[in-house]
Amino acid sequence: MVRKKSESTDTQLRRELMQQMLLIRRFEERAAEAYALGKIGGFCHLYIGQEAVGVGAISVLRDDDYVIGSYRDHGQALARGMTPRTIMAELFGRSDGSSHGKGGSMHLFDRNLNFLGGHGIVGGHIPLATGVGFAIKYRGGDQVCLCFFGEAAVNGGAFHEALNMAALWKLPVIYMIENNRYGMRAATQRAVQRARSEHIPTLVEVRTYRFMGHSMSDAVSGTYRSKEELEEHMKRDPIALLRTDMEKRGEWSDADMTKLDEELKATVEDAYNFADASPEPTLDTLHEDVYAESAPVGEPAIATAATAR
Numbered sequence: 001m002v003r004k005k006s007e008s009t010d011t012q013l014r015r016e017l018m019q020q021m022l023l024i025r026r027f028e029e030r031a032a033e034a035y036a037l038g039k040i041g042g043f044c045h046l047y048i049g050q051e052a053v054g055v056g057a058i059s060v061l062r063d064d065d066y067v068i069g070s071y072r073d074h075g076q077a078l079a080r081g082m083t084p085r086t087i088m089a090e091l092f093g094r095s096d097g098s099s100h101g102k103g104g105s106m107h108l109f110d111r112n113l114n115f116l117g118g119h120g121i122v123g124g125h126i127p128l129a130t131g132v133g134f135a136i137k138y139r140g141g142d143q144v145c146l147c148f149f150g151e152a153a154v155n156g157g158a159f160h161e162a163l164n165m166a167a168l169w170k171l172p173v174i175y176m177i178e179n180n181r182y183g184m185r186a187a188t189q190r191a192v193q194r195a196r197s198e199h200i201p202t203l204v205e206v207r208t209y210r211f212m213g214h215s216m217s218d219a220v221s222g223t224y225r226s227k228e229e230l231e232e233h234m235k236r237d238p239i240a241l242l243r244t245d246m247e248k249r250g251e252w253s254d255a256d257m258t259k260l261d262e263e264l265k266a267t268v269e270d271a272y273n274f275a276d277a278s279p280e281p282t283l284d285t286l287h288e289d290v291y292a293e294s295a296p297v298g299e300p301a302i303a304t305a306a307t308a309r
Contacts, residue, residue: 011251014242017059018252021051021239023264024075027084030268031074031091039276040091043120044105047075050208052238053178054079056185057146057206060192066136068116068129069148071106072178076148080115082108084271094278101281102289123153126175130162133171137199144172144195146188151179151205166201177205 028046035044047054054076058067069076077087082098090097091105098108108118116132119125129147136143153159154177166173172195174188191202246252 014246017055018242020055020079024051024078026264026268030272042104045072047072051075053206053208057188060189065143066114066132066145068125071120073108073118077108081113082110084267085274088271088275089278092275094275095281096278123156123158127158127162129173130166133173136172142196144192146174148176151177170199171201172199173201175203179205179207
């Protein structure tokens, strides 16, 4: 059957979303193993189960739009285009990482992709997203800023103040609450269009569910949820749901899944080996990337921390 152009485009989009979600899943699984082996220090918050949120929302952005998130940022960084090698090296604390090994799991950053972190303080980045929105409007641009955060961040005063300013000043920011279940991409697309054309902010709550614990300190489920609860929510695994939908459409097969899975596992293993072989930051770099470089009058100072690779 010859597909119409729109059908072909939709099919390709679903394939791309499957590829990105499965990459995140396999990357996070390998990161969990690396953490257990002591390769990753500090904190490590995985995105397993929430892949559809980051992948779906970021898929409707332009390359010159901005993305900013909290400490559960691996999946969003991959969806935005950061390489598995660069991210894994950062998790390992190595010099080839996105922040030269100085940021770690919670502080991924890539200036070239307009991926502005990765922030460890709960809700602390929400005012920064509002600031990005203000800068866009001040410069007369039509970009938007997509800001991810968890539901616990709404308890902070910074959340309310930042959203109040965005509403008063009509800033092009989409504030996305990842209320750790499942969300539709179309809602984000409408919010992005509204932000781009009308400079109106939007608050989007996405019901999602993480299959791992809050962090690797309670890697499975912790004491706050039962095994039965976890198993019930895993029936709505976003990757399994997309796979079933594509199979019903005749767009996907077991062979397709096996081939893609093997390719992505190889990609993630390459990232692991690259990170493991990357050198540790040397002592003479201790004071680098601490202060912003000076800039000519009228030009913004460029922070050298987390220089994109």
